[in-house]
Amino acid sequence: MVTTDEKGPLTAKKKSVIIRSCDGDEFLVSESAAVLSTSLKKILEEKEDRLIHLSDIDNKTLAMVIAYLSTHADDGLSDDLKRSFDQEFVSGKEFDVLKYLVLATDTLQVTCLCYTVAKKMADIMKNKLVEWVRREFDIQNDYTPEAEAEIRRLDAWAWDDRQLEDD
Template sequence: MGERGEEWEAVMLRKAEEEESKAVKKVKLVTSDGVTMEVEISTVKEMETIQAFMNATDTDNSIIFPLPKVSSHILSRIMELMSGEYDQELVKRLSHEELKEICMVANYLNMKTLLHLTASAIANLIQNKSVEFVRHFFNIINDFTPEEEVQLRKTHEWAFEGVDED
């Protein structure tokens, strides 16, 4: 190789360093299933829970943030929604389980726009549904005795008219 080769390598290295400092700052998010996803810092701005930790280490270029409650599948869905500027059509394509999990993450990470969007979508989904559908959707165990439930249904009989089929 010789001296010329070494010189050339040094130039390239400097160039690469320059590029890196010019590039958009990235944050590494580690999901519950151990996947590391690199996202732009602007994305993390909407995650207010993370933001609260970030300010102290703002100058650091290699932030790694663990998200033990978020799976890589859900995080990538969230990225899709964010890059699609929270298009309603994208929300409609989510499965019930995805919608619920994204809502949970939006609540946990305090992402206001995403929380508003998913909470509204769930409200629309359940408003004409039966009690059984709602229990199933939210994983809620019925803790009424059969007598108590019959009595409650009787008291609000009018509210059971016009319910969609599950």
């Protein structure tokens, strides 16, 4: 269903690897793109195998990650272009898509994409009420009313500098 826009770097001789998603779709990726993921790099260093099976990433998420890796591996693109690609990459995506993306970046150890997605999620939560975050991210409130009131009151983020007070 989904195929990557795998153009490969202009210097054609580069090696490629095949990555298979948990639902069986296979993607052809240039090695220069694959090694941007620390885990893929490790696998490629350890064995000659050109086929990597990822048991916990679905085809839709994998296609996105590969599109990201290919763009970032493209030496022909300037850093500015890559940055605007990043912006566009995370915008307008559903929260569930972002969740699978961030989980995939954790598995594949793609730090820069992980930061980009995390930043996007932080931006989404900016100036929002707790109730909004719970509803939109579909998170069950597992606090007892007393515990929630206690956390609201205590404000653990406040700095405890009572002992630094003057006299």
